[in-house]
Amino acid sequence: MGGDRPVSRPVPRRAGRAAGPVRASAGLGALVVLLGATALVAGCVPTSPDDQTTDVDVARYRALAADPWLAATDLAPGKWLLGTDREFTGGTASFVRTVTGSVRDVLVTEADAAARAGWTVVGARCPGDDLWSTWAHAVSVRVARALDDGSAAFATFGVAGDDPAVGVDDEGATRTVRGLAGVAHHTAPDDDVPEAVDLAAALDTLSCLGGDGGVAVGDVVGDPEGGR
Amino acid sequence: MTAARRRGTTLPAASRIGAGLVGALVVSLLGGCGDDVGARDLADALSAQAWPGGEAELGVTPGGRTYPRPAVTRATPVTQAPWQAVADEVARAVDAGWVPVFAQCTGPRDSVRVDLVRPLEVGGRTTVAAATVATGLEWADLENGRDPSDDVVLSVQAVAPAPQDLDDDALLPAALRAVPDAVDASACLDGPPADDGRTWVGEPAALPPLGGPLPR
Numbered sequence: 001m002g003g004d005r006p007v008s009r010p011v012p013r014r015a016g017r018a019a020g021p022v023r024a025s026a027g028l029g030a031l032v033v034l035l036g037a038t039a040l041v042a043g044c045v046p047t048s049p050d051d052q053t054t055d056v057d058v059a060r061y062r063a064l065a066a067d068p069w070l071a072a073t074d075l076a077p078g079k080w081l082l083g084t085d086r087e088f089t090g091g092t093a094s095f096v097r098t099v100t101g102s103v104r105d106v107l108v109t110e111a112d113a114a115a116r117a118g119w120t121v122v123g124a125r126c127p128g129d130d131l132w133s134t135w136a137h138a139v140s141v142r143v144a145r146a147l148d149d150g151s152a153a154f155a156t157f158g159v160a161g162d163d164p165a166v167g168v169d170d171e172g173a174t175r176t177v178r179g180l181a182g183v184a185h186h187t188a189p190d191d192d193v194p195e196a197v198d199l200a201a202a203l204d205t206l207s208c209l210g211g212d213g214g215v216a217v218g219d220v221v222g223d224p225e226g227g228r
Numbered sequence: 229m230t231a232a233r234r235r236g237t238t239l240p241a242a243s244r245i246g247a248g249l250v251g252a253l254v255v256s257l258l259g260g261c262g263d264d265v266g267a268r269d270l271a272d273a274l275s276a277q278a279w280p281g282g283e284a285e286l287g288v289t290p291g292g293r294t295y296p297r298p299a300v301t302r303a304t305p306v307t308q309a310p311w312q313a314v315a316d317e318v319a320r321a322v323d324a325g326w327v328p329v330f331a332q333c334t335g336p337r338d339s340v341r342v343d344l345v346r347p348l349e350v351g352g353r354t355t356v357a358a359a360t361v362a363t364g365l366e367w368a369d370l371e372n373g374r375d376p377s378d379d380v381v382l383s384v385q386a387v388a389p390a391p392q393d394l395d396d397d398a399l400l401p402a403a404l405r406a407v408p409d410a411v412d413a414s415a416c417l418d419g420p421p422a423d424d425g426r427t428w429v430g431e432p433a434a435l436p437p438l439g440g441p442l443p444r
Binding site for chain 2: 048050051052053054055057058061062065066067068069070071072073074075076077079080082096097098099100101109110112113174176
């Protein structure tokens with residue numbers, strides 16, 4: 001009996017002594033795995049680049065923010081596209097407001113005002129399924145102006161959100177005008193201001209406004225929703 | 229005895245010096261804390277203004293070093309003409325100490341927009357808040373399916389700079405770096421604007437509720 005005790009007691013004692021190092025090494029292993037996983041995840045998830053927004057982007061942002069025709073209510077400087085491997089977007093500005101008149105008059109009114117702030121009409125086009133969102137359902141006009149640093153800002157505006165029952169020629173209709181402007185990110189090549197287009201002649205040409213031309217006149221290349 | 233006297237005189241002196249250093253450190257730390265202005269402080273300062281009233285909120289940011297600015301926002305349908313609705317609201321703002329710095333309008337039934345600014349005292353520092361009063365901006369958010377031509381919706385948005393803007397004012401409108409002189413907005417507010425094209429006076433001062441990223 002007395003001989004059983006030394007046999008029976010040391011077993012748990014040995015097991016107890018062994019459990020310490022096992023738990024410790026298991027904990028250490030878990031910690032190493034955790035640290036490794038953290039390092040891997042940190043390495044996989046891109047963080048915002050230090051140069052995502054520079055003084056160049058700030059200057060272009062300020063130019064859009066100070067534009068009295070745009071009078072933008074939504075503004076953002078050029079920045080990194082979240083989660084990407086160094087993909088960037090230029091600064092943007094947008095506005096929404098109401099103007100009374102036919103679609104043609106409203107567009108001309110806005111273009112005239114834009115011209116007083118230094119913008120030049122460079123193109124116009126009809127709605128189309130190939131366009132994203134807003135401009136898929138609106139006649140849009142594209143304007144551009146040179147910024148102080150030699151790059152170009154672009155803006156696209158059009159009548160959006162109209163009641164479909166209101167005709168484009170109804171001069172008493174109050175219409176919602178939406179505009180989006182954009183400037184190049186500092187990492188992108190600068191654009192030149194394209195050749196000017198006579199808006200009245202362009203609108204006469206557009207098939208969606210009764211003209212016998214095509215659906216687009218002048219510079220309508222690029223993503224009008226982004227403004228550039 | 230000499231050593232004891234020396235100890236008796238030098239140790240209290242060292243203690244006093246140590247206590248003085250600790251006290252100076254604590255005071256400087258507290259002083260530093262006093263100068264720190266947090267987003268909640270700025271939100272509280274904006275909420276405390278008599279106009280536009282309401283609790284300033286901080287939005288959620290999508291990341292990428294963008295940051296929320298405290299903002300009070302409201303949009304209400306009104307029965308007046310756009311110019312009249314904006315004129316009434318701007319008059320209330322001016323009574324509360326706001327200064328109009330930009331106005332833009334077109335015809336008598338069209339959108340009117342006025343930007344205002346005012347100093348904001350926060351934690352011993354002075355910054356400038358911005359507000360935009362406008363019609364025609366928010367109709368889609370009020371009720372889907374309504375004909376926007378039948379609605380006049382008055383939108384008010386007042387925004388205070390974020391703490392990040394206090395450290396670097398690069399993304400603040402020029403009017404927020406110092407309160408400028410008031411502009412004469414009478415062309416848009418004293419009666420129906422002439423239907424002769426879009427007009428404006430001053431420079432826009434709208435401050436988006438989402439700021440950044442700032443240059444590093």
